[in-house]
Amino acid sequence: MNEFPNIVVLTGAGISAESGLETFRGSDGTWNKYKVEDVATPEAFARSPRLVNDFYNKRRRDALKASPNKAHFALAALQKHFTESFVLVTQNVDDLHERAGSTNVLHMHGRLNQVLCLSCHKKSEWLTDVTETSVCPHCHAKASLRPDIVWFGEIPYYMEKIENALSRADIFAAIGTSGLVYPAAGFVNLARLSGAECLEINLAANPHSYTLFDEVISGPATKTVPEFAQKLIEKYQH
Ligand code: APR
Secondary structure, eight states: OOOOOOEEEEEOTHHHHTTTOOOSSSTTOGGGTSOHHHHSSHHHHHHOHHHHHHHHHHHHHHHHHOOOOHHHHHHHHHHHHHGGGEEEEEOOOSSHHHHTTOOSOEETTEEEEEEEETTTOOEEEOOSOOOTTOBOTTTOOBSOEEEEEOOTTSOOTTHHHHHHHHHTOSEEEEESOOSOSTTGGGHHHHHHHTTOEEEEEESSOOTTHHHHOSEEEESOHHHHHHHHHHHHHHHSOO
């Protein structure tokens, strides 16, 4: 049996694009329609909780209506094959990885289907709209719920776990991300330092792709990710 490699995969909005969910920086991207400072910072929420909750209510509804695509299922198959040698980190806040069968997904930017109570600081699963009349299921405080999303200026979740996985990585793949937002954009550098083989899988190469990555695979994720997964599974049989 080949020694299984430690594999770390980072996904971004591009993996959910073919499920019909908007990316952030494409031509019709979210940040072409909204300003980050209006809907994705703690200051924005303090200034206008209703505007921010409505922004995430719409994204929550869209995500619940979407379905996982072949790329999500291919990563779930990779995890099934490589078990604990495989770590999936996502910048995405939808639950399409989970609905495709992935488990222990490290949602470093939080999750749309959870809310955080500003009174008791507990998290709750939340699948409907958050409004001023929403009540915290734990402490029953009113108008105290915020989306469990990591906003700009806040510290992403799971950083220690992610850095630990990257320090042991033999293979690192960045899938469907523009590589513009840190700290996720720096993960390839950490992986390189550990001697990992670094792949970028994207619709098209990013400006920095060829300097940072050993291999650049271009094309839609529903085509490139299943091929990537199949190749790895065939190479490392039980
Ligand atoms: N297949 C593969 N890649 C795709 C596809 C597709 N079908 N469609 C788009 N892409 C690629 C684009 O080429 C782009 O590089 O997905 C990437 C999406 O980039 P962004 O919209 O910047 O999304 P992401 O990289 O996830 O953004 C990172 O920025 O605003 C914050 O918190 C937000 O998590 C987000 C972070």
